Amino acid sequence: MPDEHVSILQSLGVALLALATVVWSFGLVRLLRRYRSGAALWGADDTLRGLPPQRQGGPHLEAVELTPAERDAFAVLVRRLNDGH
Template sequence: MFQGASIVQQTGVVLLAALTAIWAVTFLHVQRRRAAEPATGNSPSLGSLPVQSGPPRAESVELTPDERAAFAGLIRQFGRGRS
């Protein structure tokens, strides 16, 4: 096959080509099967991800006055490092 290649290299090329062909056939089979399934409004586009029911909710936490003061101190401390 290849004049300057060892038997290990030749076997690797053949194995890689065979695996690529198997992957391509499997991929096409999955795509055709997915296209043949009836499309429903509640089925996700990717089977492994859940459907998001709406926009994400904003999360917030009430801070105590001491926590607010500590946070303000951190902000001032980080602000001093910048010019």
């Protein structure tokens, strides 16, 4: 029997907290069970079906031939940058 100094609202609050704890625990157990069974299925197939297939190698290399004037201009630019430091 509850103590005479405890109000009905306090007793109701404790009961609601206990009920919320039970409901939360039940939901957590269900969630963990579902996650565990999903994890077992996930490990069976390592591919991600929602993603497009990935390339095995990197992108192809691009090269541009410079004219002699462009090479000279680039050399001047490099010298200027080196002199500044």
